[in-house]
Amino acid sequence: MGASIAFEGVSHRFERRGIPVLAEVGGQVAPGETVALIGRSGCGKSTLLHILAGLIRPSAGVVRIDGRPVTGPSSKWNLMFQQPSLYPWMTAAENAALGLTFAGARRGKAETARRTLGLVGLEDEADANVQTLSGGQQQRVALARSLATEPDVLLLDEPFSSLDAFTRAALQDEVVRVTGRLGLTVLLVTHDIEEAAVMADRVLVMGDRPGRIRAELPISLPRPRDRGSPAVLAVRNTIMRQFETSLCLRAA
Amino acid sequence: MTADVEAIATGPGALERFLARAAKSAARRAWLPLAGILTLLGLWWLGGVLIAANPDTTSFAGFAPVPALAALTDILLGGGLWDMAGPSLSRIGFGLAWAAAVGIPIGVAVGRYAAFRRASHTPFQFLRMISPLAWMPIAVLAFATWDAAIVFLIAAAAIWPIIFATANGLRRIDPQWLKVARNLGGHEIQVLRHVVFPAIAQDMLTGIRLALGVAWIVLVPAEYLGVTSGLGYSINDARDTLEYDRLAAIVVLIGAIGFLLDGLCVLAIKRVNWRRAD
Numbered sequence: 001m002g003a004s005i006a007f008e009g010v011s012h013r014f015e016r017r018g019i020p021v022l023a024e025v026g027g028q029v030a031p032g033e034t035v036a037l038i039g040r041s042g043c044g045k046s047t048l049l050h051i052l053a054g055l056i057r058p059s060a061g062v063v064r065i066d067g068r069p070v071t072g073p074s075s076k077w078n079l080m081f082q083q084p085s086l087y088p089w090m091t092a093a094e095n096a097a098l099g100l101t102f103a104g105a106r107r108g109k110a111e112t113a114r115r116t117l118g119l120v121g122l123e124d125e126a127d128a129n130v131q132t133l134s135g136g137q138q139q140r141v142a143l144a145r146s147l148a149t150e151p152d153v154l155l156l157d158e159p160f161s162s163l164d165a166f167t168r169a170a171l172q173d174e175v176v177r178v179t180g181r182l183g184l185t186v187l188l189v190t191h192d193i194e195e196a197a198v199m200a201d202r203v204l205v206m207g208d209r210p211g212r213i214r215a216e217l218p219i220s221l222p223r224p225r226d227r228g229s230p231a232v233l234a235v236r237n238t239i240m241r242q243f244e245t246s247l248c249l250r251a252a
Numbered sequence: 253m254t255a256d257v258e259a260i261a262t263g264p265g266a267l268e269r270f271l272a273r274a275a276k277s278a279a280r281r282a283w284l285p286l287a288g289i290l291t292l293l294g295l296w297w298l299g300g301v302l303i304a305a306n307p308d309t310t311s312f313a314g315f316a317p318v319p320a321l322a323a324l325t326d327i328l329l330g331g332g333l334w335d336m337a338g339p340s341l342s343r344i345g346f347g348l349a350w351a352a353a354v355g356i357p358i359g360v361a362v363g364r365y366a367a368f369r370r371a372s373h374t375p376f377q378f379l380r381m382i383s384p385l386a387w388m389p390i391a392v393l394a395f396a397t398w399d400a401a402i403v404f405l406i407a408a409a410a411i412w413p414i415i416f417a418t419a420n421g422l423r424r425i426d427p428q429w430l431k432v433a434r435n436l437g438g439h440e441i442q443v444l445r446h447v448v449f450p451a452i453a454q455d456m457l458t459g460i461r462l463a464l465g466v467a468w469i470v471l472v473p474a475e476y477l478g479v480t481s482g483l484g485y486s487i488n489d490a491r492d493t494l495e496y497d498r499l500a501a502i503v504v505l506i507g508a509i510g511f512l513l514d515g516l517c518v519l520a521i522k523r524v525n526w527r528r529a530d
């Protein structure tokens with residue numbers, strides 16, 4: 001089941017006297033909610049996601065997942081990256097099982113990994129050399145690897161941006177289906193307005209220099225959503241306008 | 253395969269044609285390596301002829317291929333092989349094991365920690381350039397037995413390629429692999445075991461292969477001193493007893509065993525290689 005994410009006063013600079021990348025960023029994601037985070041390149045989206053995942057310690061601020069402060073990585077939440085970064089010396093199933101190995105699981109590890117691969121439609125490739133899989137299949141294995149430890153929260157950092165349009169659409173639907181079924185809380189960073197319109201319950205617009213949440217936009221359409229439907233197209237336009245206004249507001 | 257079967261199945265003379273084709277392609281593949289070996293033998297034989305022809309060196313005629321190969325057959329059939337090579341192989345084994353046990357952790361530290369890499373660079377490059385045999389007097393003083401001193405000299409020669417190959421492998425690791433592993437909740441030791449070591453297994457074995465090469469070269473001169481067993485000792489012994497055919501046979505043995513050990517390393521490297529050609 002999903003867990004809540006709450007972060008407040010999160011500020012970050014990479015060097016002691018460097019320019020601030022994030023300034024007093026705050027927000028909340030409800031259990032089971034899918035939130036999309038959009039913003040210009042370099043505004044600090046990945047940095048924020050790394051902080052939420054416990055991979056970077058922020059200069060200031062706190063992050064709570066399920067009410068408990070995040071101090072480092074955990075099997076209860078997982079960050080999925082743009083590149084699948086699979087381990088080429090492991091089969092697809094071994095890749096998917098790595099988080100379970102780290103958690104000290106002995107029995108049932110292989111079955112869980114296989115079941116999770118089944119969840120993303122790759123049961124037949126369980127024993128495949130991951131180097132022989134297509135880009136889309138590799139990203140599915142990475143998704144299975146993220147899901148195998150049964151996390152409550154999935155943080156996605158542009159997970160589909162290196163894929164072609166058709167594979168991307170298929171994987172977006174896949175993630176909507178799987179995370180909906182498992183009731184996961186999802187925070188999705190994306191450059192793709194359509195992706196946000198198809199997947200999210202809510203869109204956060206982030207401004208840059210320093211990064212800050214500028215606007216918030218709820219999307220109350222049931223899922224799965226049809227990309228070509230007038231409602232989704234309307235949402236796309238609204239997000240686009242909101243995005244431009246937020247940045248214009250800043251210039252004014 | 254099916255094409256081969258068809259070739260056999262089609263009519264009289266087909267089998268002969270098939271066998272002739274197979275023999276021809278095997279010969280085509282084998283002839284260059286064979287030519288290389290024959291050239292080496294030819295040069296050896298020529299050397300033997302020249303030595304025999306010169307009145308000053310005729311007493312060394314045992315170096316020529318015919319007497320040397322006869323002596324080699326004696327060693328192989330007479331069971332003297334293991335007595336000679338066994339102690340050498342054991343010293344090499346212990347020397348390499350020590351070099352790997354010390355060198356791999358150091359290599360990991362060099363590859364992983366920039367501060368350690370910068371601090372150790374000059375000392376390591378300096379030490380690496382010192383011939384291991386230069387440590388001989390110190391080794392003899394420091395170790396109670398000659399055997400231990402030889403193992404130390406081998407390890408001192410073998411450690412550098414292992415350190416540098418390990419460090420090199422580590423630096424070529426995709427940083428994203430480490431991030432993903434940490435993100436999946438892996439602790440330092442788990443990440444080393446499940447990600448770092450498999451990723452650099454090939455580099456480490458390549459280091460061990462290079463180490464074996466230098467260790468095998470250092471072994472023979474190291475065995476000239478003190479000990480009364482091993483290939484290096486046997487060479488010295490054969491010289492003292494003027495058995496030049498036997499001496500040449502041991503030289504051939506040293507080359508052959510080294511060649512075999514190197515082949516084993518190549519096989520091991522192939523086994524752990526996860527990189528696909530395409």
Ligand SMILES: Nc1ncnc2c1ncn2[C@@H]1O[C@H](COP(=O)(O)OP(=O)(O)OP(=O)(O)O)[C@@H](O)[C@H]1O
Pocket residue numbers: 014015021039040041042043044045046047048
């Ligand atoms: N490890 C780092 N050290 C120093 N500066 C960094 C580091 N990582 C990111 N930055 C800087 O922080 C800022 C925000 O980077 P971040 O990767 O979070 O942006 P982003 O919003 O994810 O961009 P994109 O959409 O292109 O992925 C950038 O200006 C970047 O140069």
Ligand SMILES: [Mg+2]
Pocket residue numbers: 045046047157
């Ligand atoms: Mg980014």
